[in-house]
Amino acid sequence: MNESLRSISTSHGIGVRLAWVLDAPDGSRVHRIKELVRTAAAVRPGERTEELIGLLREQVDEQFALDETAGYAQHLKSALDYRDWHHMRVTILGPGPNDRRELRGRAKLSQGETRFVSYVTLFAAADAYLSGLGDTALRLVLLDDAFAKVDDPTIGELMGLLVRLDLDFCMTAHNLWVTYPPGPRAPMSTRSSEQRAPPPSPSTRTGTAASGT
Structure with a gap:
């Protein structure tokens, strides 16, 4: 690690x-x-x-x-x-x-630095564990409410870390767009935060889910 x-x-x-x-x-x-x-x-x-x-x-x-x-x-x-x-x-x-x-x-540490420490430790642990399983293991991490309260430059660094570690990812967040230079293109989808509701008005908060390989 x-x-x-x-x-x-x-x-x-x-x-x-x-x-x-x-x-x-x-x-x-x-x-x-x-x-x-x-x-x-x-x-x-x-x-x-x-x-x-x-x-x-x-x-x-x-x-x-x-x-x-x-x-x-x-x-x-x-x-x-x-x-x-x-x-x-x-x-x-x-x-x-x-x-x-x-x-x-x-x-x-600032709140953002504390979260950075938590994420890099998590990613390093996932890399070490999955690397020990051999080349056929699915190198996938799932993150709910990913990178909350982390600033954009640090999110970019963390996304770049996922790429360097060759970890696939699927993550959800209320406002996450995977458009950081260190990362590859990734498919994204948006969903209303309320189920069975009329189409959201401009003031309605929406969630964003991103996944990438």
């Missing part, structure tokens, strides 16, 4: 980097499990494999002790779902060349 993010920044120089951080402290059971699984089973010494099996068994036994009625499937999920062992750390870069801030509730 960070490979996709390296070339992406706002017009004000704001960029994003991601890190998958283990929550368990050094010396803990989970930390040791992660160390052991980094070595492929084919080359892992036998005693290390036995250690790994023992640690995994302890993980499951611990969940069983917490709730014996939960069922074996739930015990396995609670004990071995590695996603629960980590959190995603989002670091904001810029605007200065040495400026780095971890994204927290008090990060001083």
